[in-house]
Amino acid sequence: MKLGFAFRLYFQNLAASRSLNILSIGIITFAFLILGMFMIAARNMELVVDKWGEQIQVVVFLKDSAGEADRARVERKLAFRPEVKKLGYVSEAQALERLKGMLGDKATVLSGMDKNPLPASIEIQLQKKYRNLQFIEALAAQINAWPEVENVFYGQRWLKNFLSLYRIFKLLTYAIGGLIFLASGFIVYNTVKLTVYSRREEIGIMKLVGATDGFIRIPFLLEGVTQAVSASIISLVLLFLAWVIFHQTIRIPFQLFALGGISFLTPGQMISLVAAAAFLGIMGSMVSFQEFLRV
Amino acid sequence: MIELYHLTKQYERDIVALSDINVKIKKGEFCYVTGPSGAGKTTLLKMLFAAECPSSGQILISGRNISRIKPRDIPYLRRQIGVVFQDFKLINHWTVYQNVAFVLEILGAQGKDVRRVVLNTLKRVQLHHRVDSYPQKLSGGEQQRVAIARALINQPQILLADEPTGNLDPEITDEIMKLFVEINDRGTTVLFATHDRNLIRAYPKRIISLKGGSLFSDSEESSSPTLELGKKR
Numbered sequence: 001m002k003l004g005f006a007f008r009l010y011f012q013n014l015a016a017s018r019s020l021n022i023l024s025i026g027i028i029t030f031a032f033l034i035l036g037m038f039m040i041a042a043r044n045m046e047l048v049v050d051k052w053g054e055q056i057q058v059v060v061f062l063k064d065s066a067g068e069a070d071r072a073r074v075e076r077k078l079a080f081r082p083e084v085k086k087l088g089y090v091s092e093a094q095a096l097e098r099l100k101g102m103l104g105d106k107a108t109v110l111s112g113m114d115k116n117p118l119p120a121s122i123e124i125q126l127q128k129k130y131r132n133l134q135f136i137e138a139l140a141a142q143i144n145a146w147p148e149v150e151n152v153f154y155g156q157r158w159l160k161n162f163l164s165l166y167r168i169f170k171l172l173t174y175a176i177g178g179l180i181f182l183a184s185g186f187i188v189y190n191t192v193k194l195t196v197y198s199r200r201e202e203i204g205i206m207k208l209v210g211a212t213d214g215f216i217r218i219p220f221l222l223e224g225v226t227q228a229v230s231a232s233i234i235s236l237v238l239l240f241l242a243w244v245i246f247h248q249t250i251r252i253p254f255q256l257f258a259l260g261g262i263s264f265l266t267p268g269q270m271i272s273l274v275a276a277a278a279f280l281g282i283m284g285s286m287v288s289f290q291e292f293l294r295v
Numbered sequence: 296m297i298e299l300y301h302l303t304k305q306y307e308r309d310i311v312a313l314s315d316i317n318v319k320i321k322k323g324e325f326c327y328v329t330g331p332s333g334a335g336k337t338t339l340l341k342m343l344f345a346a347e348c349p350s351s352g353q354i355l356i357s358g359r360n361i362s363r364i365k366p367r368d369i370p371y372l373r374r375q376i377g378v379v380f381q382d383f384k385l386i387n388h389w390t391v392y393q394n395v396a397f398v399l400e401i402l403g404a405q406g407k408d409v410r411r412v413v414l415n416t417l418k419r420v421q422l423h424h425r426v427d428s429y430p431q432k433l434s435g436g437e438q439q440r441v442a443i444a445r446a447l448i449n450q451p452q453i454l455l456a457d458e459p460t461g462n463l464d465p466e467i468t469d470e471i472m473k474l475f476v477e478i479n480d481r482g483t484t485v486l487f488a489t490h491d492r493n494l495i496r497a498y499p500k501r502i503i504s505l506k507g508g509s510l511f512s513d514s515e516e517s518s519s520p521t522l523e524l525g526k527k528r
Contacts, residue, residue: 005400016388205384208344209445210374211401212367 009219013199014226020198021227024191028231029238031187032277036239038180039269042173044262049166056131056159058124060143061151066120070148074122077146083130083139088123092116119150133163185280188231192224192284193291200292220285228281232274240264296322296453296484297343302352304338304508312338314508316352320486322452325479327495328488330505336488339505340455343486344376345369357452374402377446377483381458383438385430385445391417392426395445402449412448420444420474436467443474447483454478456487460494472498 014021060078062071071089078084090098095118100107126136136159140152196203199220206216243264265273302316313335320326328336341347342354345364353362361372385394392413399409417423420440430438439459446454456475460468468491476498479485489495495502504511 012388012393201384202386205386206397207370208346208373208378208384209398209401210370210372210449211397212370215401 003218006215006218006222010222013219013223017195017198020195021223024195024227025231025234027191028188028228028277029234031184032232032235032273033238035180035184036235036265036273038177039265039273040239040243040262042177043265043269045169046173047263049169050128052162053128053131053166054125056126056136056162057154058126058136058140058143059153060122060124060149061119061153062121062148063150064119066148071120071122074146074148078122078124078143083127083135084124085127086125088125090121090123092118092120095119095121131163133159181276185283188228188277188280189284189287192227192281193288195223195227196220196285196288196292203289203292217286217289220289221282224285225278225281228277228284229274232277236265236270236273296320296324296357297486298353298355300353300355302339302342302354303350304335304342304347305350311508313342313349313505316505316510318503318510318513320484322484323479323482325476325485325500326487327500327502328486328505329490329495329502330511331490333507334505334511335508336490336505337457338508340378340457340486340488343453343455344378345372370401374398374449375451375453377449377451377454379439379442379446379454379456379459381461383430383435383442385438385441387430390427390429391422391433391441394430394441395448398445398448413444416444416448417441419447434467435463436470439463439467439471440474443471443478447478451483453484453486456485458488458490460489460491465493468494469497 060074062074066074075087075089078087093116096110096116099118100110103109130136130139136154140154143149144152203216207213243262247261297318297320299316299318302313303311304313305311316335316339328339330336338347342349343356345361348364349362353360355361356372356376364372386397389397395416396409396413399412404412414423414426417426420443422437422440422444425433425437430441433441439462442459454475459475460471463471472494475485475487487500502512502514504513
């Protein structure tokens, strides 16, 4: 089939049913606005949760007898491990200062002590993919066996609660996201079907004069994809404008979430949204088209 | 050219649209298919261009059995058969030219050739001055001539017409009929479904009469064209 002819048919169709196309794009835009809003909400919640996740750390307490050389050896051994993101040494004096800071006015209770009881420690921040309970437990057990180490602490209870909460959050995101995606897909399918339905007679006539299904299908596929892709781009532009206005006019204490502000979608997510639109447009026209081919 | 053997079409258990039709139509013949509404005229024509498939029996077109034609082969069969309908079946947002040229575009004909052949065919049906008009701007007779041009452009060996004058007034009917006769004179086999007895009288040809889905009479077998069905009514 000549592709040029398919494109000519496609442009003829667009011109012939401009209002129907605008209506379809409008409906699909709404569907993608909802999907896009959910994606922004999910992304920001994930950023918040990730921020909290950064607080997951393993604290290695060194033995009182451990000297400078021991500490340097432990740090070196840790620094070579792929799971370690950042290391921080906290001396006995620094630990005491932190405790005083945390006690505030009540720090005077410490003044009676003639010796600093706090041990020196090394704080380990883990790479994101290693922040799971099984791994942290195994790592803690390994480090604990080192001769220079007195004890390893990783906030076992907090960590367990946090990680199960994180799992629920992830699961909910996928479930709700999946449902919204399905609903959007259904809307796109039905809207594209509307266009094909309005042309069912035309499809019938083309078939009666000997056009193959493939010949007829291409302009309709192009129409479905154009509708869905342009709707997704319009929804992204609208969301971006809303995001800019929101940032300029409303001030929310975002520091509550330890974030600078609400983030927009990443370029990857935007491309995924447009790609998903193209996919839904193709599927929508393919499936609905099949129904009207039986002539 | 067209051979039907024990052709039967049954929709549900009780609805028989055609029953045991046996007919042979020679190459270059002009043949009316007549009968009252519901006699099976349209069903018969639909089976010839594979819009319906028979429940039993055989259809041979130019020796090729199309009774169990595969869906992917149907477009190629339709390219060899011109079909004209009562309601014209034109695409309203296409011009006269585009409606007719589409058939050649399907075949992958080149732009220059398409233009030449389309204009010649439109000249043949006396519509060359309306190439850029849209069907809704044309009279019923003109729309039917566009449909005939579309059916003819591919020079088919067979032309099927399903009540093509059903929506037209007597004067226009006569014009269209003359066109069909001229097409037949040039060698195209024409199968013309109608229940217009005046038309059959005015242009006597072979008559295949259907009644209740069965073959009621065939003027070929009774040596001269008759209107038996009309007489009985």
